[in-house]
Amino acid sequence: MTTDEQQNPQPLFTEFSPASKADWEQKARKDLRDTPLESLTWLTFEGIDIKPYYAKEDIADLPFTSQKPGDFPFLRGDKTGSNSWLNVQQVEARGNGKHAIDKALDALQRGADGIYFVVHQQELFDLAYLVRQIDLSKYSVSYAVKEQPDCFLQRLYAELERCNVSPLNLRGFLNFDPISVQSKIDPEESRDIIKILDLTKDSPDFYGITVNGTSFSSIGASITQEIAYTLSAAVAYADRLTTAGQPLESVLRNMQFVMASGTNYFFEIAKLRALRLLWAAVVEAYKAEPALAASLRIHSTTSSWYQTTLDPYVNMLRTTTEAMSAVIAGCDSLTVTPFDSTFKESDEFSERIARNVSIILKEEAYLDKAIDPAAGSYYLESLTAALAQRAWELFQEVESMGGFEKAYGEGFILGAITEVSRRKFRNIATGREVLVGTNKYPNPKERLSFDPEELIQSAAFDTTRAAYPTEVMRMATELHMRKRQRRPKAIVAVIGSSEKRQVNASFAQEFFSCAGFETTQEHFDTVQEASDKLSSTAAEVVVVSSPEEAYIREFGPRIRNHHAKPTLILAQDPQHMKDEMLANGYNEFIFEDCDMSTILQLVQRRLAQDEDQKNA
Numbered sequence: 001m002t003t004d005e006q007q008n009p010q011p012l013f014t015e016f017s018p019a020s021k022a023d024w025e026q027k028a029r030k031d032l033r034d035t036p037l038e039s040l041t042w043l044t045f046e047g048i049d050i051k052p053y054y055a056k057e058d059i060a061d062l063p064f065t066s067q068k069p070g071d072f073p074f075l076r077g078d079k080t081g082s083n084s085w086l087n088v089q090q091v092e093a094r095g096n097g098k099h100a101i102d103k104a105l106d107a108l109q110r111g112a113d114g115i116y117f118v119v120h121q122q123e124l125f126d127l128a129y130l131v132r133q134i135d136l137s138k139y140s141v142s143y144a145v146k147e148q149p150d151c152f153l154q155r156l157y158a159e160l161e162r163c164n165v166s167p168l169n170l171r172g173f174l175n176f177d178p179i180s181v182q183s184k185i186d187p188e189e190s191r192d193i194i195k196i197l198d199l200t201k202d203s204p205d206f207y208g209i210t211v212n213g214t215s216f217s218s219i220g221a222s223i224t225q226e227i228a229y230t231l232s233a234a235v236a237y238a239d240r241l242t243t244a245g246q247p248l249e250s251v252l253r254n255m256q257f258v259m260a261s262g263t264n265y266f267f268e269i270a271k272l273r274a275l276r277l278l279w280a281a282v283v284e285a286y287k288a289e290p291a292l293a294a295s296l297r298i299h300s301t302t303s304s305w306y307q308t309t310l311d312p313y314v315n316m317l318r319t320t321t322e323a324m325s326a327v328i329a330g331c332d333s334l335t336v337t338p339f340d341s342t343f344k345e346s347d348e349f350s351e352r353i354a355r356n357v358s359i360i361l362k363e364e365a366y367l368d369k370a371i372d373p374a375a376g377s378y379y380l381e382s383l384t385a386a387l388a389q390r391a392w393e394l395f396q397e398v399e400s401m402g403g404f405e406k407a408y409g410e411g412f413i414l415g416a417i418t419e420v421s422r423r424k425f426r427n428i429a430t431g432r433e434v435l436v437g438t439n440k441y442p443n444p445k446e447r448l449s450f451d452p453e454e455l456i457q458s459a460a461f462d463t464t465r466a467a468y469p470t471e472v473m474r475m476a477t478e479l480h481m482r483k484r485q486r487r488p489k490a491i492v493a494v495i496g497s498s499e500k501r502q503v504n505a506s507f508a509q510e511f512f513s514c515a516g517f518e519t520t521q522e523h524f525d526t527v528q529e530a531s532d533k534l535s536s537t538a539a540e541v542v543v544v545s546s547p548e549e550a551y552i553r554e555f556g557p558r559i560r561n562h563h564a565k566p567t568l569i570l571a572q573d574p575q576h577m578k579d580e581m582l583a584n585g586y587n588e589f590i591f592e593d594c595d596m597s598t599i600l601q602l603v604q605r606r607l608a609q610d611e612d613q614k615n616a
Contacts, residue, residue, distance in 0.1 A: 021055040028053065045222040045420050046267070048386045054378035062385050064277065069371045070294075073280030075273050075384065076372040077330035078294040083371045086140050086333035087358035088114040088299070089351065097125040101133050104141075110352070111359045114140030114172065116299075116335055122152045131159045137169035140205075140333070142299075149176035150195035157199055170200075173207035173256050173299065179233045180215035183408040190240050197241070197250055207256040207297050209237055217260040218304045219464045220421025223271050224387060228394035229413055230257055231278055232404040238286070239403070252283060252292040261326040262303040263318055266383060268325035269374050272298055274388040276330075278395070300326035301335040307342050308467040309455070310474055311437025311446055315339035316353060323357050327367045328374060334358055342462060343450050428466055429597040431507075438467045438474075439596070442514040452478045470514070473600040477516030480607050488607060490517040490541035492571070493534060495524050495551045504571035505545035508590045512541065515600055527551050531558035537566075540610070541603055543590060545571035556584035567606050569599065 028037060040052035059065050069076040089112040093100035097119065104115040115134070119125050122145045134141060145152050153174065160167055174196060178189045185193075196208040213230035221229070234255060241251045257275065261268045280293040302319040316339045323336050336357045338350035346354075361367045374380040401407040408414065427433035434440045452475035455461050462468070481487045490512035494505050505521060512519040517540075524530035534542060542559060546552050552570060559568060573591045574581050581589070588599050 021057055024053065024055065044267075045423065046224040046387065046390055048224075048383070048390060050383075054382055056378060058378050059381045059385075062381055064385075065376070065381055072290045072293065073277050073284075074294050074296075075277040075280075076375060077276065079330065079371050083327070083330060083368045083373075085327055085331055085358075085362075085368070086113040087111065087355065087362070088116050088140065088142070088333045088335045089355055090116045090118060090301075090335050090337070092345075093117045093119045093125060095121065095124055096129070098129055101126070101130050105133050107351070107355060108134065108139055111355050114142065114333060116142045116144070116175075118144045119152070122146075122148060125152070127155050127159045128162075131156075131163050131165065136160070136171075137165055140171040142172035142175065144175035146176075146181070148192070149174055150192045150199065153196060153199045167200075167202045167206075168204070170203040171205040173210055173297070174200075175210040175212070175258065177210050177212045177215075179236065179404065180212040183413075184405045185236065185240055190244055193237070193241060194244060194246055197246060197254055200254065201250070204253075208254045209241075209251065210256045210258055211237065213257055213259040214301065214304070216417060217262065219417055220305060220424050220466070221417045222420045223262075223264070223267050224390045224394060225413075225417055225420065226259070227271060227275050227278065227387065227391035228398065229404070230259070230275070231282060231391070231395050232398045232407070234279075235282060235399070236404040248286060248288055249292060252286075252288055253295045255295065256297040256299060258299045258301065259326075259331075260303040260305070261300050261322040261329075261331075263306050263322060265321055265325050266380060267387070268322065269329045270380055270383040270387050272300070272326070272329035272331060273372075273374065273380075273384045274391060277384070277388050278392055281392070297332045298330075299333045299335070300329075300331035302326075302337045304337070304462060305464070305466050306435070307337065307462075307465060308435055308438045309342045309471050310467070311443045312339050312342070314437040315342075316357075317436075319354065320357050320361075323361060324365075324367070327358075327361055328372075330372055342465070343455055424466060425469060426595070428470065429595050430593045431511075431596065432593065433466075435467050435470070439470050439514055440510065442510070444513055448475075448478055452476075469597055470600075473597070473604060474514070474516045476604045476607075481516070487516065487518040488541070489537075489539040490519045490543065491534065491537060491539040492519065492521040492543045492545060493524060493530050493555075494521060495527060495530050495544065495546040495555065496548055502545070504591050505543070507592050508543045508545070508569070508571045511590060511596060511599075512543075515603070517541065527554045527558065530555060534559060539566050540607060541569060542566045543569045543571050544586075549577075552581070553584055556581070556586055559585065567603050 025037065037052055042050040044050060064073070064075045067076060070078055070080045089107045091100045091104050097117070100117060104117070107115065143152065157167060160170070176192070178185050193209060200206050200208045211230055211234045213226050216226045216229050238251050242248050259272065276296065279296050280290070283293040284290060302322040306318055307315055319336050319339065323334060326334055336354040338346035338354045340346055340350045398404060398407045401410070401412060424433065428435060428439055431439060437443060456472065456475060477488060492505050492509045494502065509519050509521050524533070544552060544555055556568065567587050568585055569588045569590050570581055570586045571590050574589050588602055590599055
């Protein structure tokens with residue numbers, strides 16, 4: 001290419017005339033047969049209206065779209081060479097931790113770039129064995145401890161000195177976050193963190209202050225809440241530590257966020273971009289050197305909120321998309337959770353698969369080659385700006401209440417998260433939000449590899465997850481099956497024919513399949529035929545779907561005299577007919593957007609009553 005061509009590049013595809021936003025709208029309306037485009041707007045838990053399309057006009061006024069990676073306010077990150085990230089495997093360390101250290105060494109030899117030890121008894125953890133086995137000057141090694149973090153680090157640095165390992169080369173972070181445990185920082189804990197900063201002052205690549213945004217996402221917070229409350233918690237640390245005499249520069253340089261990446265793909269990409277943008281605003285508000293905002297380190301982990309116990313192999317797919325979001329957003333390190341972690345101690349296979357997700361994204365998908373590939377996307381740039389604005393407003397609201405600790409103590413933060421999580425649970429219960437393999441598209445041949453009763457009673461079983469209410473109902477069905485040596489049965493009886501009723505019938509069939517029932521759909525031409533054939537069935541549940549109200553009224557009293565007295569459910573929204581249908585023998589109603597948890601509770605209660613009567 002000549003110099004003149006470089007200075008005056010010719011536009012591509014000159015044979016096509018440019019299309020304006022109005023042109024696209026006109027074409028869309030035509031294709032949608034004049035359906036109002038506004039009806040396609042998606043209202044999210046974040047209070048952001050997502051339009052069906054975005055154009056360059058939507059980002060024309062955004063100041064950060066022309067910035068390069070490495071430019072303040074670092075929305076596009078501080079990486080300038082490649083989009084590299086560390087593949088960090090989490091390892092549970094109990095007792096002296098030798099088994100965990102051996103496992104970590106094996107993982108480092110098989111693709112992991114770093115290790116994150118969750119240390120359960122820090123005073124027993126054999127740091128001498130760790131330093132001898134793993135080259136801490138070569139690998140990033142991090143630690144989560146619940147108490148006495150300064151004592152743990154003192155022992156670590158003593159071992160480094162004993163083995164002639166320079167602290168300058170130490171990489172990783174210490175995760176000691178009292179806010180995530182008790183939502184406040186007492187004076188003793190402040191002193192502990194000050195000691196951490198003093199101990200790590202000669203280790204520029206080891207981060208001593210960790211704020212866990214996962215504390216909010218793991219209980220169902222919206223992404224806006226996750227960003228705002230993480231920032232507010234970070235400010236609480238900064239205020240406490242600087243008030244105690246720590247230099248602001250030291251606090252900001254040591255700041256790290258641990259963020260969960262969920263299944264809302266584009267929102268999760270925008271989340272980390274918005275978080276960096278707002279952190280730069282916080283640094284600026286402190287009147288600190290703007291470049292310090294670039295020191296923020298973000299460790300991402302796949303979300304616990306969306307992990308499921310049922311059809312657990314689907315978790316492999318979930319964590320892959322979650323990992324992609326975190327990587328595209330520019331996380332500094334990433335931990336992918338093993339697919340079976342909700343119901344058992346992960347084994348070599350599940351840990352290898354989790355580790356390999358990150359490796360494939362780097363070695364085969366080449367996601368490390370482009371920095372901030374979201375840049376320039378009309379949708380993602382607009383979404384980043386919208387998330388940042390909403391989160392900043394919420395952050396300011398928390399600060400106006402006196403900061404994180406006071407807002408949490410007064411119940412504001414937990415109350416706001418609870419309100420959102422209840423809406424999420426309701427959407428899952430009605431099928432509006434899908435958890436594949438749990439409340440939709442179940443695996444009918446799945447056999448649980450664990451004891452459901454033992455798992456439910458286990459203290460380690462995470463009851464805060466999105467799937468938990470549905471899983472408990474399914475496990476109750478499983479227990480019933482194990483006691484009676486057969487699965488409870490549900491028959492969906494379609495009487496007559498109607499496209500609408502077929503939709504409801506299919507919905508009911510999938511619903512009871514998800515609940516663990518042996519489910520069949522049977523078609524009958526008349527009420528007489530249906531009642532005659534179903535009078536001898538052993539089904540615990542009969543669902544009736546019919547286009548004729550007369551059929552519905554007639555069928556209820558007929559089947560009510562069934563010797564087994566099944567739970568009778570009408571596949572229809574009864575509206576004004578509810579009292580009449582209940583009087584005709586129907587126990588509940590099932591249709592799209594109904595509360596499925598209410599139906600399951602009724603059915604499981606009836607199953608338990610039947611079991612008690614048999615054992616009486």
